[in-house]
Amino acid sequence: MPWFVIYTQARNEKKVARRLEQIGIEAYCPLLIQVRQWSDRKKKVETPLISSYVFVNVAENEREKVFEVPGVVRYLYWLGKPAVIRETEMQALKDSLDESVSNAEITGLKAGSSISIPHGPFRGKQGTVSQVNKNSVKIILEEMGIMVTLTKHETA
Template sequence: MNWYVIYTKPKWEKKVAERLLEIGIESYCPVITQIKQWSDRKKKVEVPLFNSYVFVKLLESERNSVFQISGVVRYLFWLGKPAIVRDEEINIIKKSLSSPNLSDVSVTSIQVGDRITLETGAFSNQDAIVKEVSNTHYILVLESLGCVLKIKYK
């Protein structure tokens, strides 16, 4: 069985993951907690780590079964074939999300184009390329995970 990536309607990630589990398809929608600001209050909300993406683990022959669920749009393809995510990569995401927040990460004298290895925090031991450095944040590309990480600092 492989992990595949399905593309969902916007804001349907958690609903799709729940409904897939209900029909017996193993799914994973990684979420992070953010503080959202409204005009009258602040609230902690869980939002998907990857917008419009849900991971599903199933056999190649069962791939069409996900389309029973409302909100599923299509599979993510890579080089003309459905993208397959390795178990190890899913485990890295799960481990990263169960680690303490990134707020304790501090970086000094980093320049655009540098290759670095994150030493602490949720993405420890991950190699990254620095794409942007500003007064408030760093933008890093984590090639092994195929994602961009924005680290804010104080």
């Protein structure tokens, strides 16, 4: 069965993935663990790698079943057809999330530079640097149609 990408309502990715699993549809919502700072504490939280997207492994004739779940908006389309993700690409995404980068430096990057991401979930993807700050870099990944922010976090 092929993997498809569904677009969800904002901040509903984890709920949608859980509900899809409950009705028998294999769903995958890639998550990152981040340390968030509040005024009185630091806390580790799980956040979706790609906002508003969940991957589903469903037969072509059962694609409409995903709309039974509240929070599902639509399928992601590419060239007029639902976007299909190959099994090898899904496995590469899952494997790359198992890696962790403990110490990274942001050096020598300038807005407009073209780069290849060497590590992590977007390993091997080509991007264009949009903005460079002291602890973060915004990169546009045109082939995926998204902008990612890579941030240097302290460990808790």
